[in-house]
Amino acid sequence: MTLTALQAGAYLHHLAFHSAAPAELAKFYSNVMDMDCRQVSEVEWRCEGPLRRMIVLPGESRKMAYAGLACRTAEGVALIRARAEAEGLEILESPSPYFEDGFAVRDPDGHLICFGKAIAESGEHKGIHGPxxxxxxxxxxxxxxxDFYHGKLGFALSDRVLHDNGTLATAFTTSNHEHHTIACFKSDRTGVDHHSYEAGEWSTIRDWCDHFATQDVQLMWGPGRHGPGNNLFIFIEDPDKNWIEVSAELEVIYDRDTIDWPQHPRTLNKWGHAIMRS
Structure with a gap:
C-alpha cells in the first residue's frame, strides 16, 4: 500500500472548534494555552501561539468544525488530493484561513479534514513551547x-490496541515522522477524544503545569506515560469539556512494523491510573 500522506509529510497545523460560548472558549485558549487572541469577525476568533493555532466558531459545544493538516510543499498537497480522488472521495472546499492550495474531505464519522500548504506568517508569537x-x-x-485514514489517504498505521476478541480498541496513524498524527479510540460516542500539544521535553511539561497553576486550572489526568508512542503526558479540559493533552518525548518512527498492544490499563498509562474508553 502506498503511504501517500506519509510521503507528503502532512502535520497537524491547526484546529477549529465550535462552542456555545465562543468568546469564553477563545479567552481560555488565550490565557491557559498561552496564545494571542483576536476576534476577526462576528463569528470567528483566532488564538495563535508559537506553532499552535485554535479557531473558535459559534455552534454546538464540544464539536470540531475542522482540522487543518499542512504539507511542506504544494506538490505534497497535490499528491494527497490525487490519492483522495483516485479513492473516490468527494473533494470539498477548504474553509481554512491558514492554507493555500487547499482542499478538504470528510471522514466516515463526518469530520472535515483540510489539507493545504500553510501561508507564511508575519511576525512571531511568544509563549511556552507547544506546537x-x-x-x-x-x-x-x-x-x-x-480503512479511511490508512487505506484511502495513505497514513501509516503505527500501532493498534486490540480487545481480547481481536477487535480494534484504538488505532494510531501518522503522516510524518512522529508516532501519530491522527488516532482513534473505540467509544460509545462520535467526536473528538482529545487534541495534543508537543512540549518537547519533561521540563517543559513542568513549565506548562506551573502556568496552569497561575490560571487556577488543575490537571485532570497525569503526569503519566503512554505505552503506544511512549510519550509523557498531562491532561486538562477546557470550559466546553474538550480534553487537552500536553505531551513530550513522543516516539519518532524511522522504519518498523505496526505494533499490537493489549487493551489494558498499563497500555494506556505505564505509571498508574488509566482513563479507559472501552
Whole structure:
C-alpha cells in the first residue's frame, strides 16, 4: 500500500472548534494555552501561539468544525488530493484561513479534514513551547477509521490496541515522522477524544503545569506515560469539556512494523491510573 500522506509529510497545523460560548472558549485558549487572541469577525476568533493555532466558531459545544493538516510543499498537497480522488472521495472546499492550495474531505464519522500548504506568517508569537501535535477521535467504529485514514489517504498505521476478541480498541496513524498524527479510540460516542500539544521535553511539561497553576486550572489526568508512542503526558479540559493533552518525548518512527498492544490499563498509562474508553 502506498503511504501517500506519509510521503507528503502532512502535520497537524491547526484546529477549529465550535462552542456555545465562543468568546469564553477563545479567552481560555488565550490565557491557559498561552496564545494571542483576536476576534476577526462576528463569528470567528483566532488564538495563535508559537506553532499552535485554535479557531473558535459559534455552534454546538464540544464539536470540531475542522482540522487543518499542512504539507511542506504544494506538490505534497497535490499528491494527497490525487490519492483522495483516485479513492473516490468527494473533494470539498477548504474553509481554512491558514492554507493555500487547499482542499478538504470528510471522514466516515463526518469530520472535515483540510489539507493545504500553510501561508507564511508575519511576525512571531511568544509563549511556552507547544506546537499543535496530534488529534484523537472517539468513534463507534475504529476499523472504519483505519480503512479511511490508512487505506484511502495513505497514513501509516503505527500501532493498534486490540480487545481480547481481536477487535480494534484504538488505532494510531501518522503522516510524518512522529508516532501519530491522527488516532482513534473505540467509544460509545462520535467526536473528538482529545487534541495534543508537543512540549518537547519533561521540563517543559513542568513549565506548562506551573502556568496552569497561575490560571487556577488543575490537571485532570497525569503526569503519566503512554505505552503506544511512549510519550509523557498531562491532561486538562477546557470550559466546553474538550480534553487537552500536553505531551513530550513522543516516539519518532524511522522504519518498523505496526505494533499490537493489549487493551489494558498499563497500555494506556505505564505509571498508574488509566482513563479507559472501552
Amino acid at each position: 499543535t501535535q496530534h488529534l484523537t477521535f472517539a468513534s463507534l467504529d475504529v476499523e472504519r477509521f483505519v
